[in-house]
Amino acid sequence: MTTVATPLKATKVPRKRVQHKRAIVFFVAPFAVLFTLFYLIPIGYAIRQSLLVVERDGTFGDPTEVFGGFSQYARVFQDNDFLSSVGRMFVFGAVQVPVMLGLALLFALLLDSPLLRGKRFFRLAFFVPYAVPGVIAAIMWGNLFSPRLSPFTGVTSNVDFLGSDLVLWSIANVVTWVFVGYNMLIIYSALLSISPEIYEAARMDGAGQFRMAWSIKIPLVRSALVLTAVFSIIGTLQLLAEPQVFQSFSSAVTSTFTPNMSVYATASIPNSNLAAAMSVVLALVTFVLSFSFLKFTQRKGA
Amino acid sequence: MSTDVEKNVSVKTPSDRGQGPAGPRERVMSRTVAMVIMGAFTLYFLVPIWWLIVAGSKDQRSILTTNPLWFADFHMLQNLGDLFSYRDGVYLEWLRNSILYAGVGGAVATLLAGMCGYALAKYTFRGREAIFNLVLGGVLVPATALALPLFLLFSKVELTNTFWAVFLPSIVSPFGVYLTRIFAASSVSDELLEAARLDGAGEVRTFFTVSIRLMAPALITVFLFQFVTIWNNFFLPLIMLRDESLFPVTFGLYSWNTQLNQLPELRSLVLIGALVSIVPLIIAFLSLQRFWRSGLAAGSVK
Numbered sequence: 001m002t003t004v005a006t007p008l009k010a011t012k013v014p015r016k017r018v019q020h021k022r023a024i025v026f027f028v029a030p031f032a033v034l035f036t037l038f039y040l041i042p043i044g045y046a047i048r049q050s051l052l053v054v055e056r057d058g059t060f061g062d063p064t065e066v067f068g069g070f071s072q073y074a075r076v077f078q079d080n081d082f083l084s085s086v087g088r089m090f091v092f093g094a095v096q097v098p099v100m101l102g103l104a105l106l107f108a109l110l111l112d113s114p115l116l117r118g119k120r121f122f123r124l125a126f127f128v129p130y131a132v133p134g135v136i137a138a139i140m141w142g143n144l145f146s147p148r149l150s151p152f153t154g155v156t157s158n159v160d161f162l163g164s165d166l167v168l169w170s171i172a173n174v175v176t177w178v179f180v181g182y183n184m185l186i187i188y189s190a191l192l193s194i195s196p197e198i199y200e201a202a203r204m205d206g207a208g209q210f211r212m213a214w215s216i217k218i219p220l221v222r223s224a225l226v227l228t229a230v231f232s233i234i235g236t237l238q239l240l241a242e243p244q245v246f247q248s249f250s251s252a253v254t255s256t257f258t259p260n261m262s263v264y265a266t267a268s269i270p271n272s273n274l275a276a277a278m279s280v281v282l283a284l285v286t287f288v289l290s291f292s293f294l295k296f297t298q299r300k301g302a
Numbered sequence: 303m304s305t306d307v308e309k310n311v312s313v314k315t316p317s318d319r320g321q322g323p324a325g326p327r328e329r330v331m332s333r334t335v336a337m338v339i340m341g342a343f344t345l346y347f348l349v350p351i352w353w354l355i356v357a358g359s360k361d362q363r364s365i366l367t368t369n370p371l372w373f374a375d376f377h378m379l380q381n382l383g384d385l386f387s388y389r390d391g392v393y394l395e396w397l398r399n400s401i402l403y404a405g406v407g408g409a410v411a412t413l414l415a416g417m418c419g420y421a422l423a424k425y426t427f428r429g430r431e432a433i434f435n436l437v438l439g440g441v442l443v444p445a446t447a448l449a450l451p452l453f454l455l456f457s458k459v460e461l462t463n464t465f466w467a468v469f470l471p472s473i474v475s476p477f478g479v480y481l482t483r484i485f486a487a488s489s490v491s492d493e494l495l496e497a498a499r500l501d502g503a504g505e506v507r508t509f510f511t512v513s514i515r516l517m518a519p520a521l522i523t524v525f526l527f528q529f530v531t532i533w534n535n536f537f538l539p540l541i542m543l544r545d546e547s548l549f550p551v552t553f554g555l556y557s558w559n560t561q562l563n564q565l566p567e568l569r570s571l572v573l574i575g576a577l578v579s580i581v582p583l584i585i586a587f588l589s590l591q592r593f594w595r596s597g598l599a600a601g602s603v604k
Binding site: 018019020021023024026027028030031032034035037038039040041042043045046049103106107110113115116117122124125126127128129130131132133134135136137139140141142143144148149150151177180181209230234237238240241244245247248260263264267272275276279280282283286287290291 | 351357371440452505
């Protein structure tokens with residue numbers, strides 16, 4: 001049957017047909033189906049839910065969902081807890097991301113310089129925390145910060161790391177501790193791929209290690225830095241596990257401390273329409289921020 | 303890979319010696335500063351893990367009363383026994399769940415992403431760029447923004463609080479498609495595929511016998527990162543699971559940690575449980591690092 005149909009069809013369509021169609025379907029379809037089911041449909045569903053409001057017939061009537069336009073979004077932007085959680089993450093990210101990437105860059109440059117011995121050891125030691133899940137890292141540091149359990153009681157009994165002033169930065173420390181080594185390795189891999197001939201020329205010109213790092217190495221690993229920055233920005237706005245764990249150690253961490261905690265708290269009320277609107281806003285903010293960061297750095301590079 | 307690094311260094315060092323503009327005194331200074339910085343940060347990265355190992359070896363009372371950074375009574379085996387037998391071995395169930403979610407889920411995700419990335423790199427067909435751009439957009443969508451709509455959708459089909467509620471969303475990795483596409487484009491040559499075709503091998507067979515091997519570094523990288531992502535996933539279990547026997551290990555430890563105020567005797571179990579849960583990860587990461595580092599480099603160079 002198909003043997004007859006195929007040549008006929010081929011003569012009908014003069015332009016070159018796609019080769020290996022069945023193989024392509026075999027390769028792409030499983031991912032495409034799952035991506036649709038667990039990415040695209042949930043996103044569409046969240047947007048739909050965020051446009052609905054719950055109405056009741058009188059006080060005791062059955063709730064029904066009706067179209068409410070952007071009224072949930074209006075509520076999101078009047079929700080002070082949510083807004084301040086987003087603001088808190090901006091402050092967090094503005095400090096934590098540059099500090100973390102600055103350290104990662106410094107370590108990567110040192111690993112790449114002839115100044116250091118035992119590179120292999122440092123590379124491994126700095127990377128070990130990345131294997132520690134955020135929840136576990138938060139449990140560890142929560143204990144290390146707590147005045148009763150800490151090995152550094154001299155410090156923790158004088159500085160209240162878990163109080164409302166510092167707890168945000170204690171959480172920033174947990175995130176930094178976990179991710180510095182990972183970012184260091186990405187930057188270091190980029191440094192290793194620079195061809196040694198480039199250094200040769202600089203050395204002839206008498207450039208020292210610092211000069212070489214500043215004018216050759218850093219510009220050449222820009223794309224790695226941008227990549228790590230974008231992932232860090234996304235990660236910051238998604239923060240959930242670490243502050244959620246810190247609730248057990250510190251009363252200063254409220255149930256709406258980060259945007260995702262607000263989403264969870266709102267969904268548990270339950271008010272899934274408002275929570276969906278928050279999720280959409282959060283995803284958009286993340287998307288716009290990382291996208292404009294990419295564009296900004298690309299333009300600057302060109 | 304690591305031998306490459308050492309070679310690279312030993313080539314650089316002699317040519318650098320004597321030719322650099324810095325005098326020997328300055329050189330010693332820079333070396334010392336570099337070693338001091340790296341040494342200090344080694345302590346920062348490793349002391350918390352050392353503390354956890356020590357804490358895991360102590361019984362309930364001496365955790366609070368003895369030097370937190372040195373062993374007192376070696377109680378680790380009893381702690382392990384307590385951990386594995388607590389509430390009929392629920393901890394072992396958590397470990398098994400984590401291995402299923404992250405190990406099996408990560409493997410399936412890698413295979414599907416690898417197939418899709420390979421097809422996007424090696425075949426020309428209509429909609430190829432559209433699919434790739436959609437997937438790239440998926441990389442930038444924060445995974446936690448999906449947790450709430452996934453929960454709402456899964457509750458429609460009454461699949462919340464099941465194994466599948468955490469497993470199914472985990473097997474989609476847009477980042478994996480991105481990385482394997484880039485890697486396949488440069489590492490699987492068209493001539494090789496043509497040769498396989500001339501030998502009469504089918505497209506699918508060629509993928510599984512030839513291409514998959516060439517893509518191994520990228521696939522191992524994708525697997526490890528998907529494994530870590532699933533292992534660390536917090537929002538999905540938080541929002542989906544009520545039944546303790548379905549928890550992954552990090553979430554189970556979180557739930558114990560939240561009960562510390564009522565059940566202080568759980569503290570030693572949380573700490574030994576945290577230690578047990580990170581040891582396999584650290585070993586896996588350190589022993590597989592030569593594989594995933596080359597994949598990491600491919601991703602960051604773009």
